Amino acid sequence: MLITLEETRKLINDGKILHIAADETMLAQLPQGKWIGGTTPYFIGDEGGTMTKEKLFVSVIDYAEDARIAVYGKYNVFQIVEECYDNGLTMLIMPYGSEVAAKYAKSAPDVEELLMHPTIGWISGYELNTVGEAKVFDGTTGASYTDKAVVMYIKLPEEKSAMINMINIFTDDKTDPVIRFEDNDLSVTDCTVNGQKVNFAEYIAKKGIDPKMPLVADYNGSYLNISIKAVDEGKVHFYAPVFRDIEYRFATKVDDYAAEFRNRVESAGARNPVFSCNCILNYLYGELEGKKTPPYTGPVTFGEVAYQLLNQTLVYCEILG
């Protein structure tokens, strides 16, 4: 829910466990308490998509039996798989452009046990077209960071389980060329296309590929996107890393991005997500300003975490049982 600073302060002072997304100026004025926060001025509220620096998107974690907050850097962020509750939900926020986010993005798929622990989160950001700085906040101390991940471990009652899922409008065409990369990387020069080594930037230009279309990888029917950030000087830069040993194809063309996104939201079937966040690229390309996406409300983000870092995706969590 999008609420005022005063309403948020009251929830904190009442001892509620909270996840908060807001502009830095709002987060910096909050009292200490059991909350974590990340910066963004973009939200999907009950009234639709909006950009505001005067309200906060607050999720009350009233389904928790208990909760703990921790802060990690790039060398120890994967302690989350050891320090989480056995039956719980891990929520993490990492600043855009930080080394901890890059480390998480590159290494998460190789971390044993990660899939055994429901993990959801997002990459904090700032107003586009400004020289902003993405931050995360540890509400227990009030400290903010540009280079750390802030994590909330949520303990669930024994009879409940968290399930993480996503909404992605993209799929692939299995007759399209297979693209592979040599390493796990956020920037690449070369790739192979159907086994032939090529310069990836030249391939994109030659084929006239729309860079709004992400690369997609098929994980047993779940399609995970890698969005293109920029193509320059023969290199292609991504918002999330590509991985060696994974087959990619460019997503099939979507004629009406906004309509397709609405269709997917309507057919996704989640009844009562306790948390969701949506990519800034969906917000822009899907023209979500002023549009509602019930029941999915939450921050609009510079990257989404559903176990691993995703792009151009809405991720959400439901509590089952």
Next chain:
Amino acid sequence: MVQKVQEKVKKILLGEIRYTSSNLAFNILISKMQKKVKADPACMDACLSELDEFLTKYPIVAKVDLANIAVL
């Protein structure tokens, strides 16, 4: 995992039958295990154990998948 389901899961890992879950983590895990089995068929039992551990840990989430796989 009961024997009947385990046989079906084995076929899923070998790519003989296709099953897509509504659970993202389960799909990613199946995808990982399929790659492992393809690279080294001898690790089938270890992969089955890992999938079993996953399904056992979250019975509320897994019950739909187990029921669906049983009737494949």
